[in-house]
Amino acid sequence: MKPVLLIAINFAREQRWPILTLLLWVLLLAFLGLVTDIHRQRDDLLFVFKQDAIYVLAFSVFFGGSAIYNERRSRRILAVLSKAVGRQQYLSGLVLGVTLACAVYCFALGMTGSWTVGAAGFPILHVWFLMVCLLGACALAGTVALMFSTFLNPFFAAGATAMVLGLPALAGQFLGPQWGYVIPVWQLGATVVNSSFESPGTASWFPIALAGVETLAFWLLSARIFAYVDIAVAVE
Amino acid sequence: MRLVLEFDNVTKEYRSFASKRRLRALDGFSLTVEAGEIFGFLGPNGAGKSTAIHLAMGFMRPTSGSGRLLGERFGHPGTRRRVGFLAESVALYHRRAERLVRFYGALNGMSGTHLEERARQVLEIVGLQDHANRNAGKFSRGMLQRVGLAQAMVNDPELLILDEPTSALDPLARVMVRELLLGARNAGKTVFLSSHLLSEVELVCDRVAVLHRGKLARMGRTADLLQSGEQSEIVVRSIAPTHFAGAVVRDGVVSFNVPAHTQRIALEKVWHLGGEVVSVNPLRRSLEEIFLEVTADPQSAASKGVQ
Numbered sequence: 001m002k003p004v005l006l007i008a009i010n011f012a013r014e015q016r017w018p019i020l021t022l023l024l025w026v027l028l029l030a031f032l033g034l035v036t037d038i039h040r041q042r043d044d045l046l047f048v049f050k051q052d053a054i055y056v057l058a059f060s061v062f063f064g065g066s067a068i069y070n071e072r073r074s075r076r077i078l079a080v081l082s083k084a085v086g087r088q089q090y091l092s093g094l095v096l097g098v099t100l101a102c103a104v105y106c107f108a109l110g111m112t113g114s115w116t117v118g119a120a121g122f123p124i125l126h127v128w129f130l131m132v133c134l135l136g137a138c139a140l141a142g143t144v145a146l147m148f149s150t151f152l153n154p155f156f157a158a159g160a161t162a163m164v165l166g167l168p169a170l171a172g173q174f175l176g177p178q179w180g181y182v183i184p185v186w187q188l189g190a191t192v193v194n195s196s197f198e199s200p201g202t203a204s205w206f207p208i209a210l211a212g213v214e215t216l217a218f219w220l221l222s223a224r225i226f227a228y229v230d231i232a233v234a235v236e
Numbered sequence: 237m238r239l240v241l242e243f244d245n246v247t248k249e250y251r252s253f254a255s256k257r258r259l260r261a262l263d264g265f266s267l268t269v270e271a272g273e274i275f276g277f278l279g280p281n282g283a284g285k286s287t288a289i290h291l292a293m294g295f296m297r298p299t300s301g302s303g304r305l306l307g308e309r310f311g312h313p314g315t316r317r318r319v320g321f322l323a324e325s326v327a328l329y330h331r332r333a334e335r336l337v338r339f340y341g342a343l344n345g346m347s348g349t350h351l352e353e354r355a356r357q358v359l360e361i362v363g364l365q366d367h368a369n370r371n372a373g374k375f376s377r378g379m380l381q382r383v384g385l386a387q388a389m390v391n392d393p394e395l396l397i398l399d400e401p402t403s404a405l406d407p408l409a410r411v412m413v414r415e416l417l418l419g420a421r422n423a424g425k426t427v428f429l430s431s432h433l434l435s436e437v438e439l440v441c442d443r444v445a446v447l448h449r450g451k452l453a454r455m456g457r458t459a460d461l462l463q464s465g466e467q468s469e470i471v472v473r474s475i476a477p478t479h480f481a482g483a484v485v486r487d488g489v490v491s492f493n494v495p496a497h498t499q500r501i502a503l504e505k506v507w508h509l510g511g512e513v514v515s516v517n518p519l520r521r522s523l524e525e526i527f528l529e530v531t532a533d534p535q536s537a538a539s540k541g542v543q
Contacts, residue, residue, distance in 0.1 A: 003343050010329065010339065075327035079387060082293050082321035083343035086313040231295040232250070 003085045007093025012100040015063060019101055022059055025052045026108045033116035042120035042197060049113050053134050053192045056105045057185070060138035061165075063098045064145030065157040068226075075233045088223040091146070095219050098142035099135070106131045106138070121197055130192045136211035137188035141165055143215045144183070147222035150229055184210050239304070240395050240426045241269035241292060246301035248287050248450075261287040263450040264301070269428055271394075274421050276441035276458070277430040278523075280531050284450040285430045286324055289399050292428075293321055306395060317344050320393035324400045324430075326384030330373030333364055333383050340387040351390075358386040363412060377404040385413070396420060397428045402436055414440055434523040438462070444523070446530045453530045461526055467519040468499045475511035489514055 012019070029048050038045065071077035081090060110131040118124040144164055148157035165185045172180025172187075180187045184207040195201045248262040261284045269275045279285045290296050292303060294311030308315040328336055337355040346354065359368050362382040367375070372383050381404045388396060396417075402410045410433075417427050417440050431437050437444060438458060445455040454461070471491045477483035480502070483492035490511075494502045499516065506513055 002345070002347075006339065006342055013331075014329065075323060075325065076329060078290075078293075078295065078321075078323040079326070079328055079340060079384075080343065081295060082316060082319070082323070083340060083391075084313050084317035084345055085343055089313075228297070230297065231290070 003083070003089050004092045004096060007080065007085070007090060008096035008100050011067065011094055011097025012104065015097075015101050018059065018063075019104060022055060022105055023108055025055055026105070026112050028052075029109075029116055030112045033112070033119070038116065038120045042117065042122075045116050045120055046122065046195075046197065049109070049117050050193050050195075052109055053130070054189065056102055056109070056134060057137055057141060057189055059105075060098060060102050060142040061145045061158055061161050063101055064094075064142035065149045065161060066154040067094045067098065067146060068149050069154045069157075072231065072233055077231060078233060081231060087227045091150075091223045091226050092219065094146055095139070095143050095215070095222075098146065099139045102138035102142065103135055106135045109134075122195075126195070126201070130195060132208060133188040133191045136208040136215075137185045139215045140183070140211040140218070141185050143218040143222065144185075147218050147225065150222050150226045181207060181210060183214060238271040239268050240271050240306055241267070241275075241397075241428060242304045243267045243288065243292075244302050244304075246288070246291060246298045246303055248284070248291060248296065249299045261450055262291070262298075265447070265450065265452055266301075267445055267452060267455070269426060271426050272421065272424055273442040274417055274427040274429060274440050276437035276444035277428060277447065278432075278434065278437060278444055278527055279447035279453075283447040283531075285447055286399060287450075288447070289397055289428075289430060292397065293319075317391065318394045320388035320391060320396045322381075322384045322388040322396075322398045322401050324403070326381055328372055328380065328383060328387070330371055332369050333359060333372050333375075333386075334368040336372050336383060337386050337390050341390040344391040346391060354390055354392070355386075358389045359383075361389065361416065362386045363409070378406060378409060381405060382409065385416070393425070395426045395428065399430045400432065401429070402431065402433055410436060434527055438523040446527060448531045454526065458523070462520050462523065463518050466496055467493050468496050469493050469515075469517045469519055470499070470502055470506070471514040471516075472506050472511045473514055475506060475509045479505070479509060493519065 029045070029052055032045060032048060036045070068077070071080075110128055113127045114124045118127055141161065145157055145161040148160040152160060165183055168179055168182035169186035171182070172178075187207045188211060191201055191207070243265050246262055246265045247260065250259045250261060251257070265284070265288060277285055277288070287296070291298055292305050292310055293316070297311070303310045305312070306315050306318055329339070331339070334355050337358060338351055341351045341355060356365070356368070359365050362385050364379065364382050364386065367379065372380060375383065381401065385401060388398070402413050405413060414436060417429065420427055429437065429441065441458050443456065444458050444461065446453045469491060471489050473489045475490060477485050477490045480490070480492040483490050496518070503513060503516070
């Protein structure tokens with residue numbers, strides 16, 4: 001477990017600049033909270049809050065899809081995998097690292113959201129529920145992207161991830177809402193996006209639990225694939 | 237003798253997904269490295285040296301054949317706890333040197349004061365004790381290579397696998413690495429050294445192997461390879477140099493080279509002429525000569541001959 005934690009923390013540390021850049025949007029929400037009339041412009045604040053929430057979902061795909069590629073391109077993967085670290089442990093570290101990076105963002109957004117939209121009348125407990133939804137969606141989206149990145153370059157991995165995450169949503173539109181739960185990233189994102197002051201939404205834990213289970217399944221699948229992949233690096 | 241590294245008829249092909257083209261990097265490659273020796277692994281660029289090392293470390297899987305590292309099949313994570321590895325063109329995370337070494341030590345299951353002490357110790361060995369708190373991202377290539385060596389040694393490995401460890405180092409640092417390798421051998425450890433610096437290899441390696449186009453072209457004890465059995469140098473005095481072809485007079489003695497199989501005849505001729513034999517030495521060749529001989533491209537040599 002220790003190597004997994006070390007790799008996860010190291011990954012989050014290596015992503016500190018993208019995370020800090022992303023946190024600027026949270027800072028924008030905080031700034032709006034300071035300078036606007038929270039009660040009169042509460043819908044605008046909620047819009048920015050939702051927008052910030054969706055950004056991290058896109059970033060989780062970016063984090064997951066580029067993690068292995070970046071480590072290979074920089075050749076840093078060699079020093080890590082030359083230690084007593086199994087491929088499965090390495091991949092677990094990356095999954096945890098992606099989740100950790102997103103968790104930092106979700107926590108910051110949750111804190112700022114509690115202060116801004118919470119002060120405007122949105123139930124604070126529901127703000128945190130939405131952050132859990134978001135984190136579940138990020139963990140699943142990041143793991144799917146990571147799975148594709150074990151054998152595709154980041155560009156194609158992101159495209160393949162978008163298809164896998166988007167198809168159930170599309171099926172949900174045409175074949176019935178239950179299809180949206182096949183891979184519940186869209187469903188969890190919709191929970192955040194559709195919430196409003198009038199109707200914050202119901203706290204359903206089912207899609208979150210499903211996202212957790214599917215994250216585990218995709219992690220196992222990616223570990224299986226990664227075990228057979230050659231770690232080819234550029235030779236100087 | 238215990239074997240620490242074995243390649244058994246290993247072939248590795250790289251396949252291009254788009255063009256279906258295959259590149260054979262290793263072709264039926266077999267090699268054994270014994271415990272307690274410094275083994276030099278030579279070959280021109282693209283010979284397959286790094287591929288062989290990456291297979292041993294479990295970064296890749298052979299297309300066919302198999303191999304064992306410290307008695308376990310290639311790719312066994314637990315075995316790597318007993319191995320220190322330095323990759324060619326070392327790439328490490330940008331953080332303080334001591335923290336970096338501790339990070340890699342912790343990945344090998346080390347912890348606590350033992351890890352802290354060992355990290356300080358290896359940084360001192362590679363001469364970076366004064367830079368332990370500097371960010372490795374700001375290091376020169378030579379310093380980075382030293383940190384790479386430190387991370388490879390932090391777990392006090394039984395086997396050191398070093399891919400071009402001295403490529404970016406200055407002469408002083410090369411001496412340091414040479415002493416480090418000899419020290420490791422004296423401590424009973426094994427070193428598998430891939431290098432282009434043939435003079436370094438010649439100085440420290442007990443055995444060498446030359447890889448060419450994915451195949452083992454030559455292997456043997458360094459001393460045996462360097463000692464050419466083909467020519468002998470005979471130094472004599474009290475005879476005129478005109479008696480032997482190519483003889484030169486230097487410091488009052490006459491020296492000349494003869495094919496080894498005619499050495500006895502030459503000596504008898506010296507005695508017959510009333511000369512005195514000062515010395516007879518088999519001629520030593522440099523590793524560079526052997527390397528060039530082994531890796532000479534017969535096709536290009538032939539085409540040069542035609543031109």
